[in-house]
Structure formats: structure tokens, C-alpha cells
Amino acid sequence: MRLQKATRCALFAILELAADPNRQVSAGEIAQTFGISLNHLAKVLRTLGRAGLVEAVRGAGGGYRFSGNRRRTTLLDVIALFETVDPIRRGLREDGDATAAGQALCRVLMEIEDTALATFGSISIETMLKLLQRPS
Amino acid sequence: MNDHDESQQFYAIRPAGPADVPQVILLDAELTGLAKPEYWASVFARHSGPGSHFLAAVEGERLLGFIIGEIRAWEFGSPPCGWVFAIGIAAGHRQQGVGRALFEAVCARFKTDGVATVRTMLARDNALVMSFFRSQGMMAGPFVQLERDL
Numbered sequence: 454m455r456l457q458k459a460t461r462c463a464l465f466a467i468l469e470l471a472a473d474p475n476r477q478v479s480a481g482e483i484a485q486t487f488g489i490s491l492n493h494l495a496k497v498l499r500t501l502g503r504a505g506l507v508e509a510v511r512g513a514g515g516g517y518r519f520s521g522n523r524r525r526t527t528l529l530d531v532i533a534l535f536e537t538v539d540p541i542r543r544g545l546r547e548d549g550d551a552t553a554a555g556q557a558l559c560r561v562l563m564e565i566e567d568t569a570l571a572t573f574g575s576i577s578i579e580t581m582l583k584l585l586q587r588p589s
Numbered sequence: 590m591n592d593h594d595e596s597q598q599f600y601a602i603r604p605a606g607p608a609d610v611p612q613v614i615l616l617d618a619e620l621t622g623l624a625k626p627e628y629w630a631s632v633f634a635r636h637s638g639p640g641s642h643f644l645a646a647v648e649g650e651r652l653l654g655f656i657i658g659e660i661r662a663w664e665f666g667s668p669p670c671g672w673v674f675a676i677g678i679a680a681g682h683r684q685q686g687v688g689r690a691l692f693e694a695v696c697a698r699f700k701t702d703g704v705a706t707v708r709t710m711l712a713r714d715n716a717l718v719m720s721f722f723r724s725q726g727m728m729a730g731p732f733v734q735l736e737r738d739l
Contacts, residue, residue, distance in 0.1 A: 524684075527720075567713060572729070575719035583726065 454569070460535040462489050462497040467531055468585065470507055470519035471578045477516035500534055521578070528581065529573035538573060539566040600653050600687060602694045605633065605645040612652035613645075616677050632657065632675075642671075642698050646678075646687045654678035656691040660702055665732060670706040671699030676718065692725050710734060 456464070465487045470478055480498060484491040498517060501507040506521040532538060537545070541563050549555040576584075605613070610633050618624040636643040642658040656676045662669035673695060678688045696707050708730055711718050 571713040571716075571719065574716055575723050577720060577724065580720070580724045583724070587726065 456532065457536050458489075458493070459497050459500075460532050462487070462494050463501055463531050463535055464528065465489070466494065466498060466501065466517075467506060467519065467521075467526075467578060468581060470517055471521070471523050471526075472582055472585075474519045474523070477510045477514055477518050479516040482516075497535075501531075504530075504534055506531070523579040523582070524577050526578045527574050528576045528578075529570065531578075532573055538569050539563075542566055542570075598686065598690070600646045600648045600682075600690070602644055602646050602690055604641060605637065605643040605655060607633070607637075608650070609645045609647075609652055609655070613655055613677070616652060616655070616679055619680070620677050640702075642695050644691055644694055646691050652679070653682045654687045654691055656695050658695040658699065658707075660699065660704055667732070669704050670708055671696070671702070671704050673707060673709040673722075676721075688721055689725060692722075708732075 466483050469483050469486060470476075480491060480494050483489075484494045498507060498509075502509060506519065506526065507517050508520040510516050510518055529538065537543060541559050547555075550559055610629055613633075614624060614626050614629045617629065633643065636657055636659065642656075644656050645652055646654040654677060656673060658671055658673045660669055661667075661672050673692070676688065676691065678691075699707055707727070709722055709727070711722070713719075
């Protein structure tokens with residue numbers, strides 16, 4: 454599966470900032486580190502700010518800081534700000550869903566959605582940061 | 590809520606003994622809402638003694654948590670590996686390193702017994718315990734649990 458661009462930007466920004474919550478990092482630095490558009494990142498950071506996960510630091514230097522809780526914020530908390538991981542569970546329907554074949558397909562897709570929800574919902578930012586440090 | 594932090598190890602990890610079983614029953618009942626005295630008595634009977642992996646975290650004689658593991662071989666085609674099939678930490682003692690210490694202790698025992706992998710299984714909606722195991726570096730393994738109604 455693939456995550457949408459905005460979601461990936463958000464996760465990269467959160468991981469970069471949460472690695473050291475005392476450090477201020479500019480949007481430009483984050484954009485350069487991950488090869489993402491500064492314009493795009495700015496919109497993402499505004500969304501993260503409204504969710505209370507990052508805050509803009511005023512004054513000389515400026516930049517952003519992680520303002521969430523690394524242990525309690527999960528990947529799902531971030532992802533859910535930008536996309537719907539469980540559209541079928543939420544009742545979003547597509548053409549053909551009312552047919553027997555459509556319903557059978559929905560059951561299979563719901564299995565995948567449930568696994569995705571459990572996976573994203575069980576990995577905190579702190580756990581992701583530990584994963585970054587593990588040799589692959 | 591106890592104000593110990595993770596840097597202070599105020600507890601000991603040791604093999605569970607008969608005197609721990611009543612506290613295990615109480616703790617499990619608090620966590621699951623269901624008291625299972627016969628179940629835990631039989632679990633203790635199976636997993637006590639030399640080579641057992643039923644460990645308790647205690648502060649004095651007060652149980653703060655427990656973990657139970659065993660080596661299983663060739664089930665579902667899997668070479669021998671260590672399985673953690675129960676863990677419980679008292680609500681007032683979470684986020685203090687007790688769960689991690691128990692998990693590391695049982696993993697150390699598994700390594701000594703010659704296995705290189707630790708596994709567990711849990712309900713998909715058990716977010717608290719799943720988050721804990723993930724924080725200990727566990728990721729989804731190559732097996733899938735399937736089921737149907739009979």
C-alpha cells in the first residue's frame with residue numbers, strides 16, 4: 454500500500470521534529486532532508502499545528518518544534534489528519550458494492566483495513582523513532 | 590499512581606512462586622474483568638519449576654506484573670521459538686519499565702534456551718498491549734491467524 458504525499462510529508466516532519474523536541478527545525482531544513490516541496494510542507498505543517506502536534510516558534514531562528522506526546526501519538530493519529538485508512542468501515546461505498554461480488558470484496562478489504570488500523574494505531578512516534586535507529 | 594520513573598528499578602524480577610498465584614488471579618481479573626482461579630492454578634502447575642518462564646515483577650512481596658513464556662517447536666511449521674502468551678502489569682505501575690524488564694528477562698531465558706525468535710499473539714483491538722510489544726521492537730511475523738464459525 455502507499456500513503457498519500459501529504460501524509461508522508463507529515464510523518465517525515467513529525468519524526469524529524471519529535472527526534473529532539475527541544476530542537477527547532479525550519480520547514481526549509483525538513484523539505485531539503487526529505488526532498489519535498491516547501492509549499493506542500495507548509496500546508497502540512499499548518500494542519501499538524503491545528504492538531505496540536507507541532508508549533509511554530511516565533512522570534513530569531515524561528516522554525517517548528519514537536520508539541521505532541523511521543524509516547525501517546527501514534528502513526529494513525531497523524532495519518533488520519535490527511536487520509537481515511539478505513540473507508541469501508543466508515544461506510545464509504547463504491548460502484549458495485551451492493552452486489553454479492555461487491556460485498557465479498559468489501560469483506561476482504563475490511564480485513565486489510567482492520568489490520569492497517571491496528572498496525573498504525575499501535576505504533577507510537579516513540580516506537581517509530583526506535584525503529585529508525587535499528588539496523589535494517 | 591506511583592511516581593517511580595523508569596530509571597529507578599525498585600522491583601525485582603524472579604520466577605513466580607505459589608504465593609504469587611492469588612495476586613496473579615487478582616491482577617488478571619482487574620485487567621480482563623474475569624476471574625479465572627482454576628485456569629491460573631493450572632498455568633502455574635504447567636509453567637513452574639526449573640526451566641519455566643513464568644516470571645513475576647515484585648516490590649517486596651507485592652506483585653507488580655507477570656509474564657509467561659514457553660518454547661514451542663514445529664507448530665504450524667515453525668522451528669522452535671519462544672512464545673509470550675501472557676503479560677499483565679498493574680495499572681499503577683505502567684510506564685515505569687516493569688513490562689520492559691519482564692519482557693527482556695523472558696527473552697534472555699529464551700536465548701539461553703537456544704531460540705532466536707520471540708513471538709506473541711493478541712487481539713487486534715488490544716491497542717495497549719500491542720503498543721507495548723511494538724515498543725519492544727516486535728513487528729508482524731509471517732503467520733496469519735484465520736478462523737471461521739462452526
